[in-house]
Amino acid sequence: MQEGRRNQLIDAALSLFAEKGYENATIKDLAEACGVAPGLVYHYFDSKEDLLLAVFEKHGFVAELERVLLPSFDRPASEVLLEVVQGYHDLLVERESFVRMIVREAMTNPELEARWTAMCNTGVQTLARYLTARVAAGELRPHDTEISARMLTHPVVVMRLTGGSGQLSSIVSCLLDGITNRRKTGKD
Amino acid sequence: MQEGRRNQLIDAALSLFAEKGYENATIKDLAEACGVAPGLVYHYFDSKEDLLLAVFEKHGFVAELERVLLPSFDRPASEVLLEVVQGYHDLLVERESFVRMIVREAMTNPELEARWTAMCNTGVQTLARYLTARVAAGELRPHDTEISARMLTHPVVVMRLTGGSGQLSSIVSCLLDGITNRRKTGKD
Amino acid sequence: MQEGRRNQLIDAALSLFAEKGYENATIKDLAEACGVAPGLVYHYFDSKEDLLLAVFEKHGFVAELERVLLPSFDRPASEVLLEVVQGYHDLLVERESFVRMIVREAMTNPELEARWTAMCNTGVQTLARYLTARVAAGELRPHDTEISARMLTHPVVVMRLTGGSGQLSSIVSCLLDGITNRRKTGKD
Amino acid sequence: MQEGRRNQLIDAALSLFAEKGYENATIKDLAEACGVAPGLVYHYFDSKEDLLLAVFEKHGFVAELERVLLPSFDRPASEVLLEVVQGYHDLLVERESFVRMIVREAMTNPELEARWTAMCNTGVQTLARYLTARVAAGELRPHDTEISARMLTHPVVVMRLTGGSGQLSSIVSCLLDGITNRRKTGKD
């Protein structure tokens, strides 16, 4: 089994699946993209579905996600959160094909739905753990840290997926400081 | 043209598309679900793609979205935001099939991607307009209101789509008050 | 469901399967033989295997076999056996395609093997029952009637299948009278 | 050219062909069964069909058949026929795989049909020659000896192939003595 060829097929498959969707991408497409005969694909994978799973094996990034979302507990949120959100954002950009693919296929493929759900929740809980540590440290007030983790990360994904734009630093400052006006004004 | 039959087909199509995905749902599936012959579908729609568009025509909910996300400008955010988030959440629940379908198909169908992007951004901007009004009213501090609108809405969608759970009220309170601890503690 | 078209497909399938063997006969072959598009076959049958079963449903001939092999018990074997063997022979000729097909496929398809085994044994036992009656009637001597039934029928099948030739009447007379020389000769 | 490897391939091919049928057995199956790479098969055989022929070359048993079916002319049939039938039966049991394979493939492969026809007829004629000798010797009455040869052998094959059972000795006694009742009874 030549790993090189196998990897080439997996990577090309990811591109195709992300671009056209799993069922619209044909084995022939894939073969052409790799400059090989269609039959060869079945030398490396049992089936198209098996290939899809192989794509996940190779391009899944739960580990990276956890690394990015888990700063050391003793660094202050005010300093670290922007790094985290930025890192999360960069990871999504780097893995955009994969993300678009999994978001799509998870909607109808139960196995993939489970994976993508797990990935999302793992990310949230990892970050929440850090935030909880900062609550304990007295930097942050006691609150639902899973929710604040979601408020930091979910807007980033949706923005990537819908072409929306916004400053990541604003996310952090809104969350840290809130949006309520605490200064006295003449109006109210 | 029997409107009833047409509507029946569209609704059944939505269910099917949401459950199995557009490509995996067949015209025969649809016909069976409606108890009619496959050929009949083509009396009401030019093609399968045309049917997909008809589903959007009937089940798109930009209007509802705007209604839910636009409270009257003179009501305070502290009072209104939970209603808004809850209303948004309920709308997503009610339209879950549609949402799952569009999220999926938008990943690969440019026309649908445009619609879903527009829908998301419309929602965000609608809510942002209200928030901006509250900044002007002095209730909220000056900030990037589009971002805060995203922080209110995006976590809700992602939670629905990934089976995550969390209190909606926590979203509102985190955003309004921030998560920074402002009380003096022994530690800091 | 147009029975006519269905029957046409089944009959053509029988010819093809008998001539080329089940796996060498293609759906395209079949469609061409019937002057229709390949896809149409699947309007009438779930799969190629389903079609094979339908061929059995329509062309199996256990009933005819039993009719041919069961004369009335009171007619003497000396009179009736030639009719039986001839009738059996004629039935095989008439159903040659089916027989060749089942003989072939039974070798590897367990379900078909069961059917063909049952068919063969049913035939043997039916004829044996008649012979037993003739033993009881005193016309035939007590003996293993299942074996004599086999000696009457099996040579006929094998001859058909291997292009061998021989007088059917000889089979009957050999069996009835034996081949031992009972006259005195000078030699022995 | 390693004869050992070649023989191993042929024997494994016979098993596979008998079990699954020629078309359903793949070269890969064969290679796996022998623990070698698929390509190696083509060092020993030009093609799959060539391999099939090689199986015949090695496993055909016309010689054995003739040996079994040709007793010395001066031994009496009454003594020898049971040996012959039993020997024929044992040969079929020993070569069951081959028999099942050839029966199957002969139905559709003209070349194999010729071989199997020839084999059957050779057997019949060999035995018939002996029987004719016994007629000349006065032990047996003049009759169609080819038919009696068939009546001795064909039931045995069919029984093997259809899971039927019966005493071989009954075959011999039915044929030698006939089944007609020659004793006086009250009835007749």
Place this chain on the structure above:
DNA sequence: GATGAATGAGCCTTCATTCAT
């Protein structure tokens, strides 16, 4: 001798779509 990656034709099957009734 031996490997196994690579080929490519062809198979079964699916499915959007058409159309005569």
Place this chain on the structure above:
DNA sequence: AATGAATGAAGGCTCATTCAT
């Protein structure tokens, strides 16, 4: 409006075969 037989273009997959190593 409604049917469902019929089409035909792919699509996933298999497999005998080749060939560079």
